[in-house]
Amino acid sequence: MTVQDPNVVATSGAGSAADGTRTARVVRSVDQPVDGVAVVAVGGEIDMLTAPELRADVLGRLDDGDTLVLDMSAVSFLGSAGLAVLVEASQHAQRRGTAFRVVAVERAVIRPLAATGLGEVFSVHGSVAEALAAVRAGGGPSAG
Template identity: 70%
Template structure:
């Protein structure tokens, strides 16, 4: 059995990473504020036990008195640690009187949400625009 260092990304062949994808163990995060009191945190890569703390810190940072839209459309894997971050962010939003919305498009995110029943707990939208308008599926 071969074990690959998770910090090494192949640069050629079938195992090569896409140019825009974060390296293993890293999470792509970008934040924009389309309106006063509204933050959109766009996430890309894998949300697992290694990267969930980054997502948690970023999400909680943008919850004070605002609407937080967590755009997971670039997420390729959502593990249980990532689901725990979503639950905590939702609970913190309620405690801080803030809105928490999730954008989920790909099966990598929608399947765990549906399987755990969390898709019914969060406001889940198909696009950032829909989430900003307050809609959900």
């Protein structure tokens, strides 16, 4: 059995940056369906390489005063660095007096949220439409 140090990034071979399959880029689209509400859709792997980019974007949008719906429907991996971004975004939203909603449908996101207990802390929804309905219903600022 071979065990690889998780802190070492492959420099050659499958999955390395050299072969072009592993990049520190989060697939993202942004929509503003209602004035003052931003929906940020992310996909791929949220790990220590991609979390800083996600953090900058999410906190920046919260700084703008927007209610933020983070659509993680296309996320295939959510690591501890990604969970830390969610916690920080939730706290940032509370300080700003705005709402932060998370859309999680894939096991890759739901399992880490459940395992850490964060699924009970954040306002987690099964679809963007459901999250937007909660915003319209006056759910107000939330813990997540």
